[in-house]
Amino acid sequence: MQRITPDQTYPLFNTEATRRLEQAMAAQLAPHTLMQRAGLAVAQLAQAIAPHARTxxxxxGPGNNGGDGLEAAHHLARAGRKVVISWLGTTETLPPDARQSWEKARHCANIEWADTPPTDLTGQDLCIDALLGIGVRSSTRPTPSAPTHDTVLAQWLAQLRSSAAPVLAVDVPSGLDADTGQYAPGLEPATHSAAAKPGTAQHTLSLLTLKPGLFTAHGRDAAGQVWWHDLGATAETGLNHEPPTAWLAGPPPRGGRLHASHKGSYGDVAVVGGEGLALRGMGMTGAALLAGSAALHGGAGRVLVSLLDQDQATEIHTQPELMLRRFEALELESLSVVCGCGGGQAVRTVLPAVLQRAQALVLDADALNIISTDGALQQALTARSARQHPTVLTPHPLEAARLLHTTSAQVQAHRLMAARELAKKFQCTVALKGSGTVIAHPDDIPHINPTGNGSLATAGTGDVLAGLLGAGLAAGMMPLQAAIRAVFAHGQVADAWPLDEPLTAGALARRIKIG
Ligand SMILES: NC(=O)C1=CN([C@@H]2O[C@H](COP(=O)(O)OP(=O)(O)OC[C@H]3O[C@@H](n4cnc5c(N)ncnc54)[C@H](O)[C@@H]3O)[C@@H](O)[C@H]2O)[C@@H](O)CC1
Ligand SMILES: Nc1ncnc2c1ncn2[C@@H]1O[C@H](COP(=O)(O)OP(=O)(O)O)[C@@H](O)[C@H]1O
Ligand SMILES: [K+]
Structure with a gap:
């Protein structure tokens, strides 16, 4: 069993791939073996995280996820723990594996069966959520189950989510789609706003495989600390027969700098953005300066900032290391350009030249919005790949939706798919931002970033990411590697942030330490 932390790369498998692996493995083993292993693993983790739990x-639930819970109950009761089971299944519809575990639990003298879950649980107890696993139906079509079944399921789910006792979820938090990190319709937590985090699992034990939905969209909030037990799959069948659906990214290799290096060794970044007050009364030069600062701290040899407001440009005294340049004075062909941060409408005029000439390119924010409305710019963007000019897009879900001509809800509903679609459409690398940023590159397996937290949800942190990425490209990194590295480091700084200090984008940029 492994505790999942951002210190190594892990393969992730969606439901379809997990089922294939399960079948391949089950075919080699005596019947019921996998569920026995799963139940034992759940019981072992329960004992480890709540060694003194009173109840x-x-x-x-009615399927095999419930079977894992029943199997765990048997082990916990035999270990002398006070176990109360609430079971939602019926003997007529019970899958064969779950039936065996149900019979085992039935024959355990010291298990209490309760149709009404206990209401007096406290922090001294433990809940195990074995209601629904990867078999959750995510479509809105009516369920064949009886209406009473659904009502009881909803009640028990609500009770788990609001319990004062910690919750250990079996395989996935019930109701969460293991592929997308979205809740199945009707099974969302009642309070679902960022400011009032719904009660969710403190621990999730993912069985056989790790699933992408645990690490993106609502997955991180729903799952808590993720653990993984492969049920013997790596040794017995070799998980490597099945290509992963995605990778959970690990830390980038540690670089270090050659002693005999100079600023030219790390390349030049040019940040193009920052519409001034004069054009539309909206000053956004800060965004470009944040990106510049991040590029500097991210290790770029030199950082040039070209503000899209010539009058203000000379009056801004920020970091003296940043060199101001008029756009016309940039030698785009030899630069890694970060374009769009605070670009407003002003960035429109420079985009054709940037797309055509920039050696390497990060496109963010307003650059993406303008490209999404202009077919000629889209063609120019796609054409960069044939010229071997690396390009990375860093959209948040709404920017991604504009580029794909869909809604941000649709993007969020299938984050992995949306990131891949964008990468394919524009033949470039994409970092689809948000909880569990997805990094995709045409024809490559996408990566989900494991670092970062809600404190990054503040203005300007996206500009910092864009600048940091620009530094990686300037140093000659391949765009996919540069994106994985930048997104990881950006989140890592936020994860190490002192609790008593507010996270602001400016301070975030200054704390970046790579290169
Ligand atoms: N895949 C594997 O390798 C293994 C799977 N095991 C367990 O088996 C689970 C999968 O079991 P199942 O395929 O039986 O599926 P589940 O037990 O996850 O769910 C299926 C049951 O839930 C009901 N249900 C689904 N969606 C619902 C909804 N929206 N509202 C109300 N009821 C709903 C279905 O009618 C069905 O009775 C895994 O998550 C895991 O816990 C383990 O036992 C061992 C190995
Ligand atoms: N909950 C979260 N977990 C991890 N990263 C997050 C989270 N919320 C926001 N972020 C990160 O913060 C940054 C916000 O960028 P963006 O939305 O473009 O904001 P802005 O344009 O104001 O800079 C992105 O890198 C995003 O991935
Ligand atoms: K579950």
Whole structure:
């Protein structure tokens, strides 16, 4: 069993791939072996995280996820723990594996069966959520189950989510789609706003495989600390027969700098953005300066800032290391350009030249919005790949939706798919930002970033990411590697942020330490 932390890369498998692996493995093993291993692993983790739990309430659903819970109940009861089971299944519809575990639990003298879950649980107890696993139906079509079943399921889910006792979720937090990190319709937590985090699992034990939905969209909030037990798959069948659906990114290799290096060794970044007050009464020069600062701290040899407001440009005294340049004075052919941060409408005029000439390019914010409305710019963007000019797009979900001509809800509903689609459409690398940023490159397996947290949801942190990425490209990194590295480091700084200090984008840029 492994505790998942951002210190190594892990393969992630969606439901379809997990089911294939499960079948391949089950074919080599005696019947019921996988569920026995799963139940034992759940019981072992329960004992480890709540060694003194007075009562262990196990909510068991009608399928094999419930079977894992029943199997765990048997082990916990035999270990002398006080176990209360609430079971939602019926003997007629019970899958064969779950039936065996149900019979085992039935024959355990010291298990209490309760149709009404205990209401007096405290922090001294433990809940095990074995209601729904990867079999959750995410479509809105009516379920064949009886209406009472659904009502009881909803009640027990609500009870788990609001319990004062910690929750250990079996395989996935019930109701969460293991592929997308979205909740199945009707199974969302009642309070679902950023400011009032819904009660969710403190721990999730993912079985056989790690699933992408645990690490992106609502997955991080829903799952808490993720653990993984491969049920013997790596040794017995070799998970490597099945290509992963995605990778959970690990830390980039440590570089270090050659002693005999100079600023030219790390390349030049040019930040083009920052519409001034004069054009539309909206000053956004800060965004470009944030990107510049991040590029500098990210290790770029030199950082040139070309503000799209010539009058203000000479009056800004920020970091003296940043060199101001008129756009016309930039030698785009030899630069890694970060374009769009605070670009407003002013960035429109420079985009054709940037797309045509920049050696390497990061496109963010307003540059993306303008490209999404202009077919000629889209063609120019796509054409860069044939000239071997690396390009990385860093959209947040709404910017991605504009580029794909869809809604941000649709993007969020399938983040992996949306990032891949964008990468394919424009033949470039894409970092689709948000909780569990997805990094995709045409024809490559996408990566989900494991670092970062909600404190990054503040103005300007995206500009910092764009600048940092520009530094990686300037140093000659391949765009996919540069994007993985930048997104990881950006989140890592936020994860190490002192609790008593507010995270602001400017301070974030200054704390970046790579290169
Ligand atoms: N895949 C594997 O390798 C293994 C799977 N195991 C367990 O088996 C689970 C998968 O089992 P199943 O395929 O039986 O699926 P689940 O037990 O996850 O869910 C299926 C049951 O839930 C009901 N259900 C689904 N969506 C619903 C909804 N929206 N509203 C109300 N009821 C709903 C279905 O009618 C069905 O009865 C895994 O998550 C894991 O816990 C383990 O036992 C061992 C190995
Ligand atoms: N909950 C979160 N977990 C991890 N990263 C986050 C989270 N919320 C925001 N971020 C990161 O913060 C940055 C915000 O960027 P963006 O939305 O472009 O804001 P802005 O344009 O104001 O800079 C992105 O890198 C995003 O991935
Ligand atoms: K579950």
């Amino acid at each position: 262990i309430w196990i909510a068991c």
